[in-house]
């Protein structure tokens with residue numbers, strides 16, 4: 001095995017407090033499109049503009065149409081070996097937190113339990129009337145959809161300019177500041193405040209290992225960056241038998 005992968009494997013085996021931060025890249029091998037990059041969802045500018053509070057205010061029907069498409073696509077996807085390796089790691093480490101920017105629910109399907117979903121979940125909705133947030137698996141949803149109280153429903157995801165879910169971001173900062181080892185997997189590391197988390201960990205002396213297809217703005221600061229597919233690298237550093 002590559003010397004660097006061995007080093008990460010040893011670091012994980014001896015750490016008591018580990019944080020994993022994931023982005024869209026971890027789900028790419030499951031067939032969920034990433035946002036940026038060659039095949040990125042957001043190369044289509046009209047799509048970027050759909051995921052904003054302003055678009056929803058202007059045309060909730062159009063935004064629900066977009067999320068119905070995303071829900072239908074994500075419902076057909078399954079976790080890949082990268083998701084499963086992270087779920088295995090949780091069982092081995094005393095104090096483990098998975099912080100994900102993904103809304104696709106694939107980490108949970110792979111068996112991860114202690115998950116902080118920074119940007120929400122595609123299977124949850126929030127009512128703009130009574131403010132309740134709840135799971136809603138119905139598919140397709142009406143375009144637009146309404147709560148039983150009559151209020152307009154929106155996807156419980158975080159759009160640009162919006163705050164992250166209450167308490168979740170604070171907890172993500174807390175665990176990042178006390179982690180010994182942090183894995184940063186499949187994120188372009190440009191969206192804040194998520195991109196701040198590895199920096200906080202670094203300042204507190206954690207070792208940070210990045211796994212990505214290509215360099216990111218964070219690569220220069222990582223303890224080590226491993227370039228390749230997370231679905232191939234993670235099972236090597238978190239093998240089934242160890």
Ligand code: BJW
Pocket residue numbers: 022023024025026028029034035036037040051101102103119157158159160161162163164185186187188189190191192193211212213214216228229230231
């Ligand atoms: C693989 C792989 C394989 C592929 N294996 N790797 C200036 C400075 C600081 C902040 C700001 C600023 N200007 C504006 C802001 C705030 C803004 C922000 O960060 N903007 C930046 C873009 C500059 N942030 C916000 O607005 C956040 N709220 C907030 O900050 O509130 C307070 C505030 C408000 C206003 C101003 C200032 C403060 C909210 C952010 C919400 C992000 N929402 C989205 C959509 C979610 C809902 C949905 O999906 O519909 O979240 S945007 C999108 O980006 C999504 C993702 O979670 C997020 C991050 O993307 P991610 O996961 O990194 O994916 P990609 O596609 O970018 O990268 C994939 C990576 O995988 C690539 O690197 C590939 O190489 C790699 N890869 N295959 C390994 N097989």
Ligand code: ZN
Pocket residue numbers: 127128129130131132147148149150151
């Ligand atoms: Zn309601």
